[in-house]
Amino acid sequence: MSSEPNHVVEFPGGYTRSVGPVIGRFLTELRDGRLVGVRTADGRVLVPPTEYDPETGEAVTGEFVEVGPAGTVTSWSWVPRPRPAHPLDRPFAWALIRPDGADTALLHALDLGEFEEGADPPRYLKAGLRVRPKWRAERTGGIGDIACFRPEVTMINAPTRLEYRLRGGRALDRFLAGIAEGRILGHRCPVCGQVIVPMKGLCPRDGVPTSEEVEVADTGTVTTFAVNNLPDPRAPDVPFVSAYVLLDGADLTMLALVAGIPADQVRIGMRVKAVWRPREEWGPTLDNIKWFEPLDEPDVLFERIKDYV
Amino acid sequence: MNRDIAVVAFAQTRHSAQDDGLTEVEMLAPVIGEIKERTGLTRFGFTCSGSCDYLAGTPFSFVSALDAVGAWPPISESHVEMDAAWALYEAWVRLRHGDVDTALVYGFGKGSQGALREIFTQQLDPYYLAPLGVDPVSLAALQARAYLDRAGVKEDDLRAVAARSRAAGRANPYALHLPDPDDEGYEVAPLRPSDIAPVADGAAAIVLAAGDTARELCERPAWISGVDHRAEAHAPGARDLTRSESTRIAARKAGADRVEVAELHARYSHEELILREALGLDESVSVNPSGGPLSADPVMATGLIRIGEAAARIHDGTATRALAHAASGPCLQQNLVCVLSGESDG
Numbered sequence: 001m002s003s004e005p006n007h008v009v010e011f012p013g014g015y016t017r018s019v020g021p022v023i024g025r026f027l028t029e030l031r032d033g034r035l036v037g038v039r040t041a042d043g044r045v046l047v048p049p050t051e052y053d054p055e056t057g058e059a060v061t062g063e064f065v066e067v068g069p070a071g072t073v074t075s076w077s078w079v080p081r082p083r084p085a086h087p088l089d090r091p092f093a094w095a096l097i098r099p100d101g102a103d104t105a106l107l108h109a110l111d112l113g114e115f116e117e118g119a120d121p122p123r124y125l126k127a128g129l130r131v132r133p134k135w136r137a138e139r140t141g142g143i144g145d146i147a148c149f150r151p152e153v154t155m156i157n158a159p160t161r162l163e164y165r166l167r168g169g170r171a172l173d174r175f176l177a178g179i180a181e182g183r184i185l186g187h188r189c190p191v192c193g194q195v196i197v198p199m200k201g202l203c204p205r206d207g208v209p210t211s212e213e214v215e216v217a218d219t220g221t222v223t224t225f226a227v228n229n230l231p232d233p234r235a236p237d238v239p240f241v242s243a244y245v246l247l248d249g250a251d252l253t254m255l256a257l258v259a260g261i262p263a264d265q266v267r268i269g270m271r272v273k274a275v276w277r278p279r280e281e282w283g284p285t286l287d288n289i290k291w292f293e294p295l296d297e298p299d300v301l302f303e304r305i306k307d308y309v
Numbered sequence: 310m311n312r313d314i315a316v317v318a319f320a321q322t323r324h325s326a327q328d329d330g331l332t333e334v335e336m337l338a339p340v341i342g343e344i345k346e347r348t349g350l351t352r353f354g355f356t357c358s359g360s361c362d363y364l365a366g367t368p369f370s371f372v373s374a375l376d377a378v379g380a381w382p383p384i385s386e387s388h389v390e391m392d393a394a395w396a397l398y399e400a401w402v403r404l405r406h407g408d409v410d411t412a413l414v415y416g417f418g419k420g421s422q423g424a425l426r427e428i429f430t431q432q433l434d435p436y437y438l439a440p441l442g443v444d445p446v447s448l449a450a451l452q453a454r455a456y457l458d459r460a461g462v463k464e465d466d467l468r469a470v471a472a473r474s475r476a477a478g479r480a481n482p483y484a485l486h487l488p489d490p491d492d493e494g495y496e497v498a499p500l501r502p503s504d505i506a507p508v509a510d511g512a513a514a515i516v517l518a519a520g521d522t523a524r525e526l527c528e529r530p531a532w533i534s535g536v537d538h539r540a541e542a543h544a545p546g547a548r549d550l551t552r553s554e555s556t557r558i559a560a561r562k563a564g565a566d567r568v569e570v571a572e573l574h575a576r577y578s579h580e581e582l583i584l585r586e587a588l589g590l591d592e593s594v595s596v597n598p599s600g601g602p603l604s605a606d607p608v609m610a611t612g613l614i615r616i617g618e619a620a621a622r623i624h625d626g627t628a629t630r631a632l633a634h635a636a637s638g639p640c641l642q643q644n645l646v647c648v649l650s651g652e653s654d655g
Contacts, residue, residue, distance in 0.1 A: 007366055007367075008366070009363075009366040017436075019436060023436050023437075027436075046547065048436075048437045050544065050547075054547040054548065055542075074455070075451045075452070075454045075455035075458070075550060076451060077447050077448075077449075077451045077453070077454055077498060077499070078495065078497060078498035078499075079447060079497050080495050080496075080497075083426065083442075083444065085430060085442035085444070086442050086444075087441060087442055094443055094447045094448070094450070094451055094497075096451060096455075096545060097546075104544070104547045105546030105547075106437075106546055107437070107441065107443060107448075107544075107545055107546055108441065109441065118494060120495065120498065121498045126458075127455075127458055142440055143436065143440050144440055144441070
C-alpha cells in the first residue's frame with residue numbers, strides 16, 4: 001500500500017476500555033514505577049497478570065507480588081528497519097523478558113543503543129541477557145510507562161588520550177634522512193660484523209656502539225608473514241599480508257607489507273622488492289616505501305634464512 | 310448423528326501479489342461460479358464463510374460477499390471472523406446433524422488494501438501487546454529465535470524450507486511464482502523475507518457433502534476421517550513457543566497418522582519445522598506440495614486452501630490419506646488438524 005489511504009478506520013481520541021481489578025492493579029503499580037505479578041492457585045507468578053491461570057483456566061489468587069524490575073531475556077527478535085507503529089525509530093529488539101521472581105515472560109521492546117538502519121543483531125543479544133526497564137518520567141498507567149528495556153550495565157567506556165612529542169633519536173634521524181633520499185642505511189657492528197637496519201647506534205647483541213654506515217639493497221627475502229583479516233586504514237584491503245623481510249645486505253629483518261600477490265600465495269623464502277611512492281611524495285618516513293612486491297626470482301631455501309626467522 | 314462427510318470439490322483463484330482492482334465480491338464470484346458448475350449444485354443445505362472485516366476496514370463486509378453466492382430465497386448461512394478452515398469446521402459440525410447433505414464453504418482475503426502487519430497488531434491483547442505496536446512478523450521471529458535456540462536448528466534450515474516451498478509453488482498455477490531465496494537481509498531477525506508468507510489477494514471454496522450425496526458428486530471423495538482444533542494461551546510469554554502442543558493434541562484427536570501428504574498452514578518457515586515435530590511427520594511425508602503459504606498467503610483463505618489442496622491429492626488419486634492443518638492467532642496460537650481419506654469408514 002504505497003499511495004495515501006482513501007479510507008480510514010479510527011476511534012477519534014482512542015478506544016476506551018475498562019481494565020478490571022487484575023490488569024488495573026498491574027497498570028496502577030506500573031504508573032508508580034513498580035512491576036507486579038499475580039499469584040496463581042498453584043503458586044506461580046504471572047507477569048503480566050491475567051485474571052485466569054493460562055494453564056488451568058482457574059481464577060488467580062488476589063495476591064500480587066513485586067517482581068524484577070531486572071529480568072532475563074527468554075527469546076528475542078531483531079527489527080533492522082522499524083515501522084512507524086514500532087516504539088523505537090532505530091533498530092531494536094522485541095524480547096520476551098522474565099522478570100526476577102516471575103514464572104512467565106513479558107513482551108517489550110529492548111533498546112540496545114545506536115545502530116544504523118538495516119544493521120544485523122549484535123552478537124551479545126541472546127537468551128539469558130539481563131535487562132531492566134527504562135521508565136518514562138511521566139507515567140499514565142499503560143504498558144508504555146516502560147519506554148523500553150535496556151541491558152544491565154556490564155561495561156563502561158572511559159575516555160583515554162595522552163599527548164606526546166617524541167623525537168626519533170640520532171640514529172633513527174640519520175636512517176630517516178637516508179630514506180628521504182631513497183636509500184636504506186644500516187650500521188655494521190665492529191664486533192660481530194652484522195648489519196643492523198635500521199641502525200640504533202648500538203649492536204643489541206654485543207652492546208657496543210656502532211658507527212660504520214652501510215647502504216643495503218631495497219630487495220630482500222620474506223622470512224615469515226601473517227595474513228591480516230582486520231582492516232587497517234594504512235594497509236591494502238583485507239586480507240593483506242604483513243611480513244618480515246630480510247633486506248639483501250642486512251642481518252636483521254624489517255616489518256613490511258607485501259602486496260601485488262594474492263595473500264594465499266605469499267610464502268617464506270619469497271624474493272621481494274620495495275615499491276617506492278613517487279619521489280615528490282618522499283619525506284623522512286618509512287611510508288616512502290608503499291609495500292614490497294614479488295620479484296621474479298627463485299625462492300631462497302629455508303636453510304639459508306632459518307637463522308633470521 | 311455420525312455420518313461420513315467428504316470434501317467433494319475445491320476451487321481457488323490464481324492468487325495475486327498485487328491489487329488487481331477487484332472488490333472482494335468480484336474476486337470471490339468466479340470461484341463460487343466454478344464450484345457450482347463443477348458440482349452441478351446451485352443451492353446448498355448450509356453455507357459458511359471465513360473472512361476478516363478489518364482487511365477492507367468495513368463492517369459486515371462478509372455480508373456483501375453473499376451476493377456472490379445468491380442468497381434469495383433466504384439461505385441457511387453463517388460466518389466466522391477467522392480463516393475459512395474454521396468455517397469448514399462449523400459446516401462439518403452442521404452436516405453431522407443429519408438434516409442437510411451439502412455445504413458450501415468459502416474464504417477470501419484482499420491483503421493488498423491495507424497494512425496487514427498493523428491490522429493484525431489490532432488482533433492482539435489490547436492491554437499488554439497492541440499498545441506496544443508489536444506486529445505478527447516480529448512475534449513470529451521471537452518464536453523462530455526460541456525454536457532455533459531449543460532445537461539447535463540453523464537459519465540455513467529455515468532457508469531450505471523456503472527454497473523447497475518456492476520451488477513447489479512455481480509448479481502450482483494458483484500460487485505466486487517466486488525465485489529461489491537469494492542473499493537478503495533480515496526482515497525481522499532471524500527471519501528473512503523468504504521465510505515469511507507473501508501476502509496475496511485470493512479466495513477459495515470447498516463443497517462438503519455427506520454419505521451417498523458425496524459419492525454422487527465426486528468420483529473419489531476426500532472423506533474427513535477426523536477434524537479437531539485446539540487453542541493455547543494468547544500471551545506469548547505464558548507458553549512454550551518452541552512446541553505446538555495444541556497441534557499435537559488436535560492431531561491426536563483427529564487421528565492423524567499414516568498420512569502421505571500434509572498441507573501445513575505455516576506462514577513462516579520455522580513454523581513448518583515446529584508443526585512437523587508436533588505432527589510427527591517424517592521425511593516420507595510430502596509436505597506442502599502446493600508450495601504452501603510461503604508461496605501464496607491469501608489471508609483468511611490460506612487455511613481452507615490447505616484442506617482443499619490435501620483433498621485434491623485424494624481426488625486425483627495421488628494420495629489415499631492426507632493431512633491438512635490451519636492456524637490462527639500469533640505464534641501458532643490456535644491450530645486445526647483435518648485428516649482426509651480416500652476410503653470411507655462407513
